[in-house]
Amino acid sequence: MVKFGSGIAVKHENFKTCDQAGFCKRNRAYADAAGVTGWEAPFRIAADTLNWQNGQLQGTILKTIKEGETVRLPVTISFLESGSARVVIDEEKRQKGEIELRHNSIARKERYNEAESWAIVGGLDISKTAKENREEKTSTITYGSENQFEAVVTFAPFAIDFKRDGATQIKLNDRGLLNLEHWRPKIEKVEPEKKEGEETPPTEVEVPTGEDESTWWDEPFGGQTDSKPKGPESVSLDITFPGYEHVFGIPEHAGPLSLKETRGGTGNHEDPYRLYNADVFEYIMDSPMTLYGSIPFMQAHKKDSTVGVFWLNAAETWIDIIKAKEAHNPLSLGIGSKTDTKTHWFSESGLIDVFIFLGPTPKDVTKAYGELTGYSQLPPEFSIAYHQCRWNYNTDEDVKDVDRKMSKHQIPYDVIWLDIEYTDDKQYFTWDPLTFPDPIGMLKQLDESERKLVAIIDPHIKNKEGYHVVDELKKKDLAVHNKDGNIYEGWCWPGSSHWIDCFNPAAIKWWIGLFKYDAFKGSMPNLFIWNDMNEPSVFNGPETTMPKDNLHYQNWEHRDVHNLNGMTFHNATYQAMLERKKGEIRRPFVLTRSFYAGSQRLGAMWTGDNQANWEHLAAGFPMIINQGVAGYPFAGADVGGFFGNPEKDLLTRWYQAGAFYPFFRGHAHIDTRRREPYLAGEPYTGIITQALRLRYALLPAWYTAFHEASVNGTPILRPHYFVYPADEAGFAIDDQFFVGSTGLLAKPVVKEGAESVDIYLPDNEVYYDYFDYKTYSGRGSHSVAAPLEKIPLLMQGGHIIPRKDRPRRSSGLMKWDPYTLVVALDKQGNAEGELYVDDGETFDYESGAYIKRAFGFKDNVLESTNRGTKGKMTSSYIKAMKAVGVERIVIVGAPKSWSTKAVVKIGKTEARLEYHPESGGKAAWAVIKSPKISIAEDWKIEF
Amino acid sequence: MKRVEALVLLGTLSTSILAAEPSRPRGVGPDFAKFYKSADTFTCISHPEISLSPSQINDEYCDCPDGSDEPGTAACTYLSSLSPPQPLAGSENTSLALPGYYCKNKGHIPGYIPHMYVNDGVCDYELCCDGSDEWAGVGGTKCEDKCKEIGKEWRRLDDIRTKSLRNALKRKDALLKDAGEKRAGLETSISNLESEIRVLEHREQDLKKVYEDVERRERGRVVGGSTTGKVSKVTVLAGLAKARVEELRSTLLGVVEKRNKLKEKVAELEGILAKFKEERNPNFNDEGVKRAVQAWEDYAANRQGGEDDASERDVEAVSKEDSESEGINWKEWETEEEESDVEAIYKFEEYLPEGVRTWVHQKIIDMRIMLVENGILADNANSGSESKAVSDARASYQSVSDDLNAKRVTLGESQTDLTKDYGPNDIFRALKNVCISKDSGEYEYELCWMENTKQKSKKGGGSTGMGNFVRFDKAVYDEEVGADGKGVGKGERVTMSYENGQHCWNGPNRQTLVVLACAEKDEIWRVVEQEKCMYRMDVGTPAVCERGGSGGNGGEKGKGKDEL
Incomplete structure (x- = not known):
């Protein structure tokens, strides 16, 4: 029997190492050569070409290729109103199309310059206040809202230092690794004829000039050859963060939040972090290997300072990281030593296009990045509740049965999912007539308790005569083409397939039409979509994806756009789901596996095909936290593990962890045993149900955190460095986190057999156990009991957490339930909190149909104040929500003086107060019963 | 789907008091009315030390640790071992005093609905046909009273069910009769076999003796003839x-x-x-x-x-x-072979007088038999041609012996069959060798009662064994039954285990648990793959129907319809 244990590792030979990727090898060799003394960087700005205009510095970089011969590279350095800066370097010859392509290729000649149109949605306004000061060898630009930023451009060799308040934060080309492989014709070398019996001469020792030509042309891998009609065209740049020891971001990789060094050595990686979206089967832990999605955005962090870079390039990209320690005082033995993190970025093709964010806080950096690429979607509320998935629910009756059983066991869930087997012969937009004869009946039953269905729809379209979707795809010529310009054919789930080319606006338009209720028979408003395999996954393609010389819309090579591909498909589906019936505009929910910078605008992602073991459970949080750091917080891992059968304790712990995933879905491979929560048996089912109900009770807090992410990019799971940027002990912590701004500090158990966990407290504030109010205090590590039934979860003093404690069948049925407010007082006896509420499904919030409250407890007064901005739909919404009240207010850490208090004053009325004194290490608490106040209105309670 | 199991709760309730107590607080069932009578105070049902003002009943705030002050709201639903624990006023005890929210359902059967269904915006007509679970009208929810039509429809179906049960019981009687006859037939054939065997045993003895004698004589005959x-x-x-x-x-x-x-x-x-x-x-x-x-x-x-x-x-x-x-x-x-000793003896015989020769001959034969019987001399009786007398004798003996053995095997089988478990009252004896099948989506399923279960894909391929019958069991179920009465329902049910079917990819050998419930005719209602390659087949059959309803499905139960 095959068992998917941790013993089975990824099929390494399916994916390239740096050594097997020509440009990666070349650029590493280039870096090694540049490290040798006496090496001269060949790129300089021709000072006479420089032109400063309206916040932009434009000019030409000259690359010396041999004495007297240079290549012209136009450069634009833009300083943005937001305080971000952007450096773009192109190649004149390719830009003007003055090159020849090999193999009679019809591909575009330019370097790909449209990544921006997919990834960037705003924030490009040029600064009106930036000023340039040119000198003989440098140009200095001051910019930023208070001119606190400075960019010093050195002409020869070309380099830029970015400073904040006079101190250098980011250096471009400090190590001289800037490289842009200019176009050159292939010179066919005449092989000297070999005579019989003559030994093959030993291959020449590699000349350390980055000029190893062996990988310039026709690159073979895994039995397939990339024709590379444009020859070598990679771009590369080194980016140094002086004094920064930690860098985060550049998902998606399975490994710790704080990125490791990549050039060997104990505990370090051997290969660079790779970004080349791929369907990696059974991925391994702690690896720089590429996964399903990529966001080339990195944050560097040191005490009290965060900066970031965004490498806008959609081609295959690798990032080398080294950390150089330099002790300022050799006698100090590392104390006060300074670490520089030096990164080296290289992409196979495209432009050098890099954005610089100078912070100084993590919030500033994520906000600035979000201004460019967009903030996380404010998802429909059901989608942040629990999702019950499996490959596959076999029939519509099966779905209905699971639905009934969840209700019967009083386990809340919002969404049940269908993997590929629901289709008729893997043809999307159809239902298997034998197993799903009545999809509408199924959807209607789900709708009775406001539950939803998510069905999978992938980008591969079955190549089968008579299948209307493929017929139209072909007829309208909307599929990806092969290098010869014919429709590309590859293999995926349905067998022979074609791939929709969502770079093509006409393809998007057509795709939108396929989702209309009358086109997609058997769909209803409570049906939503899952986009899988959009890397794209091609079973018989190189590295399980498309050949790089495939051609997309307007003949851009796949090589140039590969990492964008998943997002374009996700985008098309998002557009389609906006308005499936004329006039009925709803927030889409679309899950994607592949993603790029900007995908956060479109819906959730998950970490792909993980395994049912403790290592994968532990790997989930660092990955999900890192997604948040990279601006894509709506993330989750498959609860229970996709491959293999989890033991019941693992499944239980995974649900407890999953209750803290922004995207919370249980999923399982088709060969695994059934594992719906009610099947586990006691005590497991009960504990799992508690975890699920915990998530549901805290949905108001989660939704508020999602709202915050949607307006300023703040992560939902916040790592320590993000919340306490000055606390160095917390910078690398990635197994505990804060939930939004709630002050909830969670460290779900991810180790087998654990009876307790050590939680690190970053400050001297009081922390209360969420479940029994036991107190913990004092900066440092504290042991918190964690038997199987317990999730280590603390409330930091000083926060007010909104909850809904009444269990219901789904989140939709909690809409009218009253709130419980938990006020966790800090040492000064104060607390504050926030709540965001809207209808959870439409865009009416854009017209003001929402509630935004700030709660504050100070000087024995608890107050709710409005933080919303009035819009045209505000009054009607508030009116409708007036009936939703607060049923209970729990004050944790209540002062002793309240022991004699029986009532509190609310305006002219009173409410009962019940006081419970401190006992056995558990904080005193008080409860205000039925205060009869509305969630939608201002009120004030005096204690 | 019409959920009837919650209604079943009321089977024990007396109903005459229904109309008599108009002042009961919302959601309180008649059995609990007595706790809510006082106009001055209310004490929590399982915590009488906690006393509240009657105005605190159904005030949307949960005061009692057992939830008894909120019979008509969802305010106490968070008191549940399924909810995350939190410090609670009073007691840690989270067992609830009330079975649910009581729907009067005038015109139909009253019932309890879980409190978490109260005022959630859904009209749960299956449990609460009067729509009273949505009394607050949250978000504009309006649930009109549908008890009249639902009750009418229910009674119509119940009539059908009652008739159906009657027919089912008739069929069951027929099955029992058939099973009894089959058993009697089997018993008869066993006793017949036994006497036949006794007769045959005697004959076998006789024939064996005859055969042995003939053979003995034959064995002694020295083969003469040309060399x-x-x-x-x-x-x-x-x-x-x-x-x-x-x-x-x-x-x-x-x-x-x-x-x-x-x-x-x-x-x-x-x-x-x-x-x-x-x-x-x-x-x-x-x-x-x-x-x-x-x-x-x-x-x-x-x-x-x-x-x-x-x-x-x-x-x-x-x-x-x-x-x-x-x-x-x-x-x-x-x-060429040398002369044997026997041949020398033959020659020697030729010189002897008649009487002596006979005597010597006889002695030689006796001697030979002795030697053969003691294993000293090879028995040549089978090696060459055999005399007709011997083969006839053996054939007669063999034939009777074979007959006897066959009858013994049949007897053994019959005896095993007689003691085999054919379910309650031996009733499945009547269904032996009977198969039923069902077309269900991708597959056609077949159940052969005492034999095996099979599936056959419509997408091609042969049929796959889903298990061979192993044993009867009993198990308790609690499931919804549709309006058509096709479902396992609530209570103890007879089950049949079928094991060791075809092996499954990455899983066990296929097995099927057949759960039986009362129905008018044999019918596979539903087949689900509960676990990988572990199937459950819900099957209706009159064989498990019982008078008074128990053992059957929900459709036949009293479920209080007469109480109204």
């Missing part, structure tokens, strides 16, 4: 045998060579398959690949560990050329 042909016969035979052995030997060598080549091919193929298994990507879920890998695994598991060296040596030895030292020494056989 002239004998010598040449052996020689000819030896010659033929030698040629034949040579021919067989060369064929064997050819076969061995072919086998060795095939062995190499098998090893090569095994290598390919082993690699294939290791390198395949299970994520691609290709059924063909899965089957192939499974078959390979089974094959690999059953493969013999090493080569059978002994048999290999045998083949080697056999295939060697015969010589004086090895194999058969043909030369020994190609020469």
Whole structure:
């Protein structure tokens, strides 16, 4: 029997190492050569070409290729109103199309310059206040809202230092690794004829000039050859963060939040972090290997300072990281030593296009990045509740049965999912007539308790005569083409397939039409979509994806756009789901596996095909936290593990962890045993149900955190460095986190057999156990009991957490339930909190149909104040929500003086107060019963 | 779907009080009315030390640790062992005093609905046809009273169910009768068999004796006749045998060579398959690949560990050329045989007078028999031609003996069958060899009552065994039953386990749990794959119907319809 244990590792030979990727090898060799003394960087700005205009510095970089011969590279350095800066370097010859392509290729000649149109949605306004000061060898630009930023451009060799308040934060080309492989014709070398019996001469020792030509042309891998009609065209740049020891971001990789060094050595990686979206089967832990999605955005962090870079390039990209320690005082033995993190970025093709964010806080950096690429979607509320998935629910009756059983066991869930087997012969937009004869009946039953269905729809379209979707795809010529310009054919789930080319606006338009209720028979408003395999996954393609010389819309090579591909498909589906019936505009929910910078605008992602073991459970949080750091917080891992059968304790712990995933879905491979929560048996089912109900009770807090992410990019799971940027002990912590701004500090158990966990407290504030109010205090590590039934979860003093404690069948049925407010007082006896509420499904919030409250407890007064901005739909919404009240207010850490208090004053009325004194290490608490106040209105309670 | 099990709760309730207590607080059922009578105070039902003002009943705030102050709201629903724990006022005890929110359902059957369904915006008509669960009208929810129509429809269906039960019970009686007859028939045939066997045993004894006598005599008869042909016969035979052995030997060598080549091919193929298994990507879920890998695994598991060296040596030895030292020494056989002692005795006999000759002859025969019986002399009775007398005697004996054995086997089978568990009251004896089938989506399922379960895919392929009948059991179920009455319902049900069906990819051998519930006719209602390759088949049959309803499905139960 095959068992998917941790013993089975990824099929390494399916994916390239740096050594097997020509440009990666070349650029590493280039870096090694540049490290040798006496090496001269060949790129300089021709000072006479420089032109400063309206916040932009434009000019030409000259690359010396041999004495007297240079290549012209136009450069634009833009300083943005937001305080971000952007450096773009192109190649004149390719830009003007003055090159020849090999193999009679019809591909575009330019370097790909449209990544921006997919990834960037705003924030490009040029600064009106930036000023340039040119000198003989440098140009200095001051910019930023208070001119606190400075960019010093050195002409020869070309380099830029970015400073904040006079101190250098980011250096471009400090190590001289800037490289842009200019176009050159292939010179066919005449092989000297070999005579019989003559030994093959030993291959020449590699000349350390980055000029190893062996990988310039026709690159073979895994039995397939990339024709590379444009020859070598990679771009590369080194980016140094002086004094920064930690860098985060550049998902998606399975490994710790704080990125490791990549050039060997104990505990370090051997290969660079790779970004080349791929369907990696059974991925391994702690690896720089590429996964399903990529966001080339990195944050560097040191005490009290965060900066970031965004490498806008959609081609295959690798990032080398080294950390150089330099002790300022050799006698100090590392104390006060300074670490520089030096990164080296290289992409196979495209432009050098890099954005610089100078912070100084993590919030500033994520906000600035979000201004460019967009903030996380404010998802429909059901989608942040629990999702019950499996490959596959076999029939519509099966779905209905699971639905009934969840209700019967009083386990809340919002969404049940269908993997590929629901289709008729893997043809999307159809239902298997034998197993799903009545999809509408199924959807209607789900709708009775406001539950939803998510069905999978992938980008591969079955190549089968008579299948209307493929017929139209072909007829309208909307599929990806092969290098010869014919429709590309590859293999995926349905067998022979074609791939929709969502770079093509006409393809998007057509795709939108396929989702209309009358086109997609058997769909209803409570049906939503899952986009899988959009890397794209091609079973018989190189590295399980498309050949790089495939051609997309307007003949851009796949090589140039590969990492964008998943997002374009996700985008098309998002557009389609906006308005499936004329006039009925709803927030889409679309899950994607592949993603790029900007995908956060479109819906959730998950970490792909993980395994049912403790290592994968532990790997989930660092990955999900890192997604948040990279601006894509709506993330989750498959609860229970996709491959293999989890033991019941693992499944239980995974649900407890999953209750803290922004995207919370249980999923399982088709060969695994059934594992719906009610099947586990006691005590497991009960504990799992508690975890699920915990998530549901805290949905108001989660939704508020999602709202915050949607307006300023703040992560939902916040790592320590993000919340306490000055606390160095917390910078690398990635197994505990804060939930939004709630002050909830969670460290779900991810180790087998654990009876307790050590939680690190970053400050001297009081922390209360969420479940029994036991107190913990004092900066440092504290042991918190964690038997199987317990999730280590603390409330930091000083926060007010909104909850809904009444269990219901789904989140939709909690809409009218009253709130419980938990006020966790800090040492000064104060607390504050926030709540965001809207209808959870439409865009009416854009017209003001929402509630935004700030709660504050100070000087024995608890107050709710409005933080919303009035819009045209505000009054009607508030009116409708007036009936939703607060049923209970729990004050944790209540002062002793309240022991004699029986009532509190609310305006002219009173409410009962019940006081419970401190006992056995558990904080005193008080409860205000039925205060009869509305969630939608201002009120004030005096204690 | 109409959920009836909650309504069943009321089976024990007396209903005459329904109309008599108009002042009960919302959601309180008649059984609990007594706790809510006082106009001055209310004490929590299981915490009488906590006393509240009556105005605190149904005030949307949960005061009682047992939830009894909120019979008509959802305010106490968070008091549940399924909810995250939190410090609670009063007691840690989270067991609730009330079974749910009481829906009066005038015109139909009153029932309890879980408190978490109260005022959630959904009209849960299946449990609460009067719509009173949504009394607050949250978000504009309006649930009109539908008890009249639902009750009417229910009564109509209940009539059908009652009739159906009546028919089912009739059918059950018929089945019981049939089973009884089959059992009686079996018993009769057992007793018949037993007496036949007794008779046959005697006859067998007799015939055996006859046969032994005849054979004994025959064995003593010394074979006379010419010796002239004998010598040449052996020689000819030896010659033929030698040629034949040579021919067989060369064929064997050819076969061995072919086998060795095939062995190499098998090893090569095994290598390919082993690699294939290791390198395949299970994520691609290709059924063909899965089957192939499974078959390979089974094959690999059953493969013999090493080569059978002994048999290999045998083949080697056999295939060697015969010589004086090895194999058969043909030369020994190609020469003529010397005279035997017996032949000398025959010759000697010729010189004796008649009387003496007879005596000597007799003595020789006796002696020979003695020698044969003591294993000293070879018995030649079977080696050559046998006399008709012996073969006739043996045939008669053999035939009776065979007959007897066959009857004994039949008797054994019949006795086993008689003691075999055919379910309650032996009723499934009537359904032996009966099969029913159901068309369900992708598959057609078949249940052969005491035999096996099968599925046949409509997408092609043969039928797959889902298990062979092993035993009856009983288990308690609590499930919804549709309006059509087709469902397992609530209570103890007879189940049949079918095990050891066809092996499953990455799973166990297929098995089926057949859960039986009362129905008018034999019918497979539903088949679900509960776990990978572990099926559950819900089957209706009159065989498990019982008077008064228990044992059947929800459809036949009293469920309080007469109480209204």
